[in-house]
Amino acid sequence: MTAIKHALQRDIFTPNDERLLSIVNVCKAGKKKKNCFLCATVTTERPVQVNVVKVKKSDKGDFYKRQTAWILRDLAVVDAKDANKENPEFDLHFEKVYKWLASSIAEKNSFISCIWKLNQRYLRKKIEFVNVSSQLLEELPKVTEESVPSGENQSVAGGDEESLDEYQELNAREEQDIEIMMDGCEYAISNAEAFAEKLSSELQVLDGANIQSIMASEKQVNTLMQLLDEALKEVDEIEYKLSSYEEMLQSVKEQMDHISQSNDLIQLSNTNNVKLLEEIEFLVNYLDLSKGHIKALTDGDLSSSKGIEACTNAAEALLQCMNVALRPGHEELHAVRQQQQQFRDLREQFARRLTNHLNNVFVQQGHDQSSSIAQHSIELTLPKHLPFHRDLLRYAKLMEWLKNTDREKYEGLNKNYVDYISRLYEREIKEFFEVAKIKMTGTSKEGKKFATLPRKESAVKQDIESLHGSSGKLTGSTSSLNKLSVQGSGNRRSQSSSLLDMGNMSASDLDVADRTKFDKIFEQVLSELEPLCLAEQDFISKFFKLQQSPALPGSVVQTDSNEVDGGYLSRPHNLLGDKFSVPSEKEETSIIRSMMIKVFRCIEPELNNLISLGDKIDSFNSLYMLVKMSHHVWTAENVDPASFLSTTLGNVLVTVKRNFDKCIWNQMKQMEDVKISKKSKVGILPFVRGFEEFAELAESIFRSAERRGDLDKAYTKLIRAVYNNVEKVANESQKTPRDVVMMENFHHIFSTLSRLKIACLETERREAKHKYTEHLQSYVIYSLGQPLEKLNHFFEGIEARVAQGIREEEVSYQLAFNKQELRKVIKEYPGKEVKKGLDNLYRKVDKHLCEEENLLQVMWHSMQDEFIRQYKHFEGLIARCYPGSGITMEFTIQDILEYFSSIAQSH
Numbered sequence: 081m082t083a084i085k086h087a088l089q090r091d092i093f094t095p096n097d098e099r100l101l102s103i104v105n106v107c108k109a110g111k112k113k114k115n116c117f118l119c120a121t122v123t124t125e126r127p128v129q130v131n132v133v134k135v136k137k138s139d140k141g142d143f144y145k146r147q148t149a150w151i152l153r154d155l156a157v158v159d160a161k162d163a164n165k166e167n168p169e170f171d172l173h174f175e176k177v178y179k180w181l182a183s184s185i186a187e188k189n190s191f192i193s194c195i196w197k198l199n200q201r202y203l204r205k206k207i208e209f210v211n212v213s214s215q216l217l218e219e220l221p222k223v224t225e226e227s228v229p230s231g232e233n234q235s236v237a238g239g240d241e242e243s244l245d246e247y248q249e250l251n252a253r254e255e256q257d258i259e260i261m262m263d264g265c266e267y268a269i270s271n272a273e274a275f276a277e278k279l280s281s282e283l284q285v286l287d288g289a290n291i292q293s294i295m296a297s298e299k300q301v302n303t304l305m306q307l308l309d310e311a312l313k314e315v316d317e318i319e320y321k322l323s324s325y326e327e328m329l330q331s332v333k334e335q336m337d338h339i340s341q342s343n344d345l346i347q348l349s350n351t352n353n354v355k356l357l358e359e360i361e362f363l364v365n366y367l368d369l370s371k372g373h374i375k376a377l378t379d380g381d382l383s384s385s386k387g388i389e390a391c392t393n394a395a396e397a398l399l400q401c402m403n404v405a406l407r408p409g410h411e412e413l414h415a416v417r418q419q420q421q422q423f424r425d426l427r428e429q430f431a432r433r434l435t436n437h438l439n440n441v442f443v444q445q446g447h448d449q450s451s452s453i454a455q456h457s458i459e460l461t462l463p464k465h466l467p468f469h470r471d472l473l474r475y476a477k478l479m480e481w482l483k484n485t486d487r488e489k490y491e492g493l494n495k496n497y498v499d500y501i502s503r504l505y506e507r508e509i510k511e512f513f514e515v516a517k518i519k520m521t522g523t524s525k526e527g528k529k530f531a532t533l534p535r536k537e538s539a540v541k542q543d544i545e546s547l548h549g550s551s552g553k554l555t556g557s558t559s560s561l562n563k564l565s566v567q568g569s570g571n572r573r574s575q576s577s578s579l580l581d582m583g584n585m586s587a588s589d590l591d592v593a594d595r596t597k598f599d600k601i602f603e604q605v606l607s608e609l610e611p612l613c614l615a616e617q618d619f620i621s622k623f624f625k626l627q628q629s630p631a632l633p634g635s636v637v638q639t640d641s642n643e644v645d646g647g648y649l650s651r652p653h654n655l656l657g658d659k660f661s662v663p664s665e666k667e668e669t670s671i672i673r674s675m676m677i678k679v680f681r682c683i684e685p686e687l688n689n690l691i692s693l694g695d696k697i698d699s700f701n702s703l704y705m706l707v708k709m710s711h712h713v714w715t716a717e718n719v720d721p722a723s724f725l726s727t728t729l730g731n732v733l734v735t736v737k738r739n740f741d742k743c744i745w746n747q748m749k750q751m752e753d754v755k756i757s758k759k760s761k762v763g764i765l766p767f768v769r770g771f772e773e774f775a776e777l778a779e780s781i782f783r784s785a786e787r788r789g790d791l792d793k794a795y796t797k798l799i800r801a802v803y804n805n806v807e808k809v810a811n812e813s814q815k816t817p818r819d820v821v822m823m824e825n826f827h828h829i830f831s832t833l834s835r836l837k838i839a840c841l842e843t844e845r846r847e848a849k850h851k852y853t854e855h856l857q858s859y860v861i862y863s864l865g866q867p868l869e870k871l872n873h874f875f876e877g878i879e880a881r882v883a884q885g886i887r888e889e890e891v892s893y894q895l896a897f898n899k900q901e902l903r904k905v906i907k908e909y910p911g912k913e914v915k916k917g918l919d920n921l922y923r924k925v926d927k928h929l930c931e932e933e934n935l936l937q938v939m940w941h942s943m944q945d946e947f948i949r950q951y952k953h954f955e956g957l958i959a960r961c962y963p964g965s966g967i968t969m970e971f972t973i974q975d976i977l978e979y980f981s982s983i984a985q986s987h
Contacts, residue, residue, distance in 0.1 A: 081105070081187070088119065088135060092146050097124045098131070102194035105183040109169055116147070118180065120194050130198050132172070150174050153203060158195060160188075160212045189216055359407070366404045367419050369426075373397045377430040382437045388474050391430075395481040398426060402485075431486040434478055435493055442500050445471065460515050460601070462608045463508055469619040480625040494624060498678045505616075506682045509609075513686045516605050517693055520598055598694055599704040599781075605690065606712045606729075613680060613725040620675055626668040669722070676724035687732045695739045702740040703778055707785045709733045714786050737790060744794045747774070748801040756809055762816040763930030765809060768825045771802050772832040779836055792840040799844045802829065803851075819859035820928045824935060826852040860942045863925055868914075868954070874905045875957050891961040899965050902958070911971040915979045918947075922983050937984065944980040948973055 081103065089100045102120040107113040116136040123129045130152035138145050150172075157173035168182040170192065182188035192209070196217055199207040209217070373394035380394065381387030402423050410416050445468045483490045620626065694701040713733050716726035751767045775795070782788045806829075810821035826848045833845035878891050891897050922940065929935055951973060958967055 084117070088117070088144060092133075092135060092144060093119075093121055098122065099124055101198070102191050104187040104191035106180040107183075109179040109181045113181075115183070117144075118191065120152075120191065120198065122198070128202060130202050132195075152195070152198060153206070155195075155207050157208045157210055158192060158212065159210045160192060163211045163213045192216065359410075362407075363410065363413075363416065367401055367416065369394075369397055369401055369423070374426065377426050382434065382475075385474065388478070391434075392477045392481075395430065395478060398423060398430075399481060399485065402427065427485055431482055431489050434475075434482060435489045438472075438475060438479075438493055439496055441472065441475075442497055460512070460519060460604055460608075462512050462612050465612075465615065465619075469615065469623075472623055473619070476623050476625065479623055483625055490624075494675070498675050502679045502681060505679055509680075509682050509686055512608065513605070513690055516601055516690060519601050520690075520693060520697060595698060595701065595704065595777075598697065598701050599708070602690070602694065602701075602705055603708050605687075606708060609683060609687075610712060610716070610725060613676070613683075613728075614719075616679060617672060617676055617724060620672055620679075624675075626672050673722070673724050673727075680724065680728070684728050684731060687728075688735055691732065691735055691739060695743075699739075699743040699746065700774075700777065702736060702743050703781045703791075705736045706733075706740050706790060707781055709736045710785065710787055740790060740794070744797060747798060751801050751805040754805065754809065756813065757815075761928065761930060762809065762813050762821045763824065764828050765806060765821075765825055767805065768802060768828055771798060772828070774798070775832065775836055775838065779838070795838060795841055796844075799829075799841055803844075803847075817859065817862070817928055819855040819862060823852055823855040823859060824930060826855065827935060856939070856942060860939065860946050863921060863928075864943050864946050864950075868909050868950075870908055871905050871954065872950075874902065875954055878957060878961055888960045889963060892965070897961075899962060899967060902962065902967055906967070906970060909970060911975055911979075914971055914976075915983070918979050919983050919986075940980065940984055944976070947980075948976055951976060 085100060085103050088103065093100050098121040100119055100121050104118050105115060106118050107115050114136075116134055119133045119135055121131050121133055123131075132150045132152055132155065133146060134148040135144050136147045137143075154174050155172060157171070159171040159173070161167045161169045161171070166185045168185055168188055170180055170182065170188055172178045172180065182191070192212060193216060195207070196209060196212075372390075376387075376390040376394035377398065380391040382391060402420075406416070479490070479493075482493070691705055694705060709729065709732060713726065713729045716723060716729055720726060747767075747770075754765070754767060756762055756765075778791055778795075782791050785791075806822065806825045810818040810825075813821050830845060830848040830852055833841050833848060838845075874897070878897055881891055881894060881897065882888055886894070892899055921943070925939055925943075929939065951969070954969065958965075
């Protein structure tokens with residue numbers, strides 16, 4: 081081990097200015113045994129740094145390499161595992177625990193001992209040693225700076241510790257003393273014996289002086305002993321006096337004990353009196369209801385604002401008294417039980433009185449509201465319930481009190497309100513929709529009486545009694561307009577519109593004014609319903625104290641926050657035995673929605689009836705309804721996606737979409753059923769013109785719509801149906817050639833789509849242009865045919881010979897295609913004959929084409945280009961197959977242009 085230690089010092093630590101103090105051969109506990117060395121080192125430079133270094137033998141040779149180093153300052157615990165038994169295992173706790181197994185116990189103990197010394201010297205005992213034998217640590221002298229003279233405190237006991245610091249520098253004091261001594265003994269360097277003798281003689285003189293000093297102090301010691309004897313005598317006298325005093329005070333102590341016991345009893349009595357006073361004050365302060373509050377609860381005026389405020393304050397005070405958390409034992413007191421019973425009686429009495437009064441308010445306010453139904457119905461507006469809501473909101477705090485104290489009466493009041501107000505709304509909404517239907521259909525208002533006569537006092541009382549009872553319902557006025565039919569309206573046009581109808585009508589026949597009127601009426605209906613529903617939902621939430629989603633913007637109801645929110649009434653817990661579960665916010669939102677469904681149960685059926693009527697009047701009204709309904713649904717969803725208004729309008733929107741889809745399906749069905757006359761030319765098909773006007777109408781309606789996905793889908797279906805049926809009609813046409821039908825109609829479709837610029841039909845627009853061009857070319861070629869028939873057959877034969885392999889310049893040597901035959905054929909087509917044939921062709925094309933699309937000149941120009949192309953082709957064949965023959969046609973290209981121009985001008 082010594083050799084290894086020297087080798088490690090030489091090879092690893094000396095180059096790093098470190099000195100190796102202790103070494104132990106270890107391996108990791110519990111793993112495959114790979115030996116390594118743990119070394120304790122210190123640096124030779126100051127400040128001194130102490131390290132624990134792990135050294136491992138290299139796999140490639142016999143030399144050692146430094147693997148890991150830890151600063152001793154980071155070592156927290158040294159665990160020797162067992163202080164009583166010899167155990168080679170030990171743990172070092174750095175940032176994590178390292179478990180080691182030493183090769184020998186002696187090396188382990190030596191290493192731990194070295195760590196302990198270094199801890200004592202440099203770390204001031206920061207490291208904790210666990211399970212280390214006390215004998216191992218006691219073997220080392222406990223050296224402190226206080227117990228070692230100043231000249232010796234630089235050395236540490238033990239051989240290893242002496243080696244910790246072999247060289248100690250002299251301080252300034254020591255250097256000065258040595259210099260003084262050497263100045264006085266300059267010969268000490270040359271004559272050591274003389275120097276030693278001098279030091280010895282000085283030492284003897286010093287010892288003599290010390291002995292004389294000790295002998296001189298003997299007298300003083302004797303004097304000190306005498307003084308000590310006298311002091312002992314004085315102490316004995318004092319002890320005797322103290323004993324006598326103690327006996328005297330014993331009787332005083334007994335008397336003081338009696339006094340102390342009396343004081344404790346007095347203090348206990350005072351404490352009990354204070355606590356009793358506190359309990360009485362607590363009961364008086366918190367279980368006492370003033371006479372004014374009791375009078376307000378029993379006889380307070382619930383009609384005036386001051387009376388409502390007094391009742392509200394009294395109800396708050398009563399709730400506070402009933403919700404007081406009584407201390408243990410209070411409920412056993414007769415007075416407390418009696419007071420609680422009085423509170424319960426007051427609560428029951430006031431709750432019953434409040435419920436009856438609010439039921440009366442519901443009925444009375446509803447009858448007052450009914451008087452304005454006629455005027456609002458005539459003007460197509462719904463009566464505003466804002467004054468009614470404002471009056472009822474004065475009772476909002478009392479409703480919250482009722483909710484927290486008597487759930488049964490609260491729910492009964494809730495049911496009565498819904499039951500009555502739903503009838504009122506049903507009358508108003510039905511009258512409102514009747515007027516809307518009359519305005520849409522133009523039916524005479526004569527015989528219709530919208531005014532509602534004031535009801536008798538007995539009827540009012542009967543309504544009140546029905547609300548107080550478990551059954552009994554008010555019946556609203558019924559309407560006969562739901563059965564309204566437009567079939568009998570002689571001044572109205574057909575109930576349904578189609579693309580065929582639109583194609584056969586003029587712009588005035590489309591009755592744009594009626595559609596605009598319907599659009600305005602439908603928008604007015606939705607605009608009236610939306611604030612009505614929002615206002616009622618906001619009122620229900622505030623009046624019945626039901627939590628809902630974030631406040632509804634645009635709500636009509638305006639309330640003073642001081643009248644509705646805040647106060648002690650927000651406490652839902654009742655400590656006097658009336659237990660009920662408090663609904664969560666989600667459940668209360670569901671309650672609001674349920675109430676709204678009952679209150680406005682007639683809105684959705686009435687809207688569906690109105691939509692059905694609009695669809696009967698004109699199926700294209702579904703476009704207006706789709707845009708308006710989508711806009712209102714989008715607005716409602718932005719306000720509150722789960723609200724009653726959003727849900728109801730969403731359901732109605734589904735119906736509108738179905739009507740719209742049905743309208744599109746009807747147009748497609750009518751296209752398939754179209755029949756054309758066999759005796760007249762086809763021209764522009766009615767459903768093609770109808771699609772144009774439908775697209776113009778739809779674009780004007782959907783110009784500002786948020787969503788037009790349904791229209792784009794309808795466009796795609798309609799245009800595909802138009803394309804298919806145009807082709808079908810073209811195939812069935814007998815009077816007009818197929819190419820003409822296709823060309824004219826697809827030209828019209830292309831012009832329409834180019835003008836309207838409908839983005840979703842861009843592909844169809846290009847397709848229409850392609851079909852138009854394709855059939856134009858086809859008709860030109862078909863109509864023009866072979867105007868120079870014999871000449872055409874002659875050159876077809878030449879092309880056939882060339883195709884068989886005969887060279888073009890050798891074709892003239894063929895007997896059937898020599899120059900004489902060519903001249904003979906050319907003479908058969910002078911200019912007059914060509915012009916005559918073209919004139920007949922112009923008349924034929926004019927009969928086929930319709931005047932609406934104005935394609936005759938386009939067609940004639942295309943025929944001119946085709947004829948010139950054929951002429952140039954013939955000229956080219958003559959030049960290639962009969963070079964140098966000088967043979968040409970009887971007419972020139974300029975002649976052809978003149979023929980076509982003169983024919984066009986003459987017609």
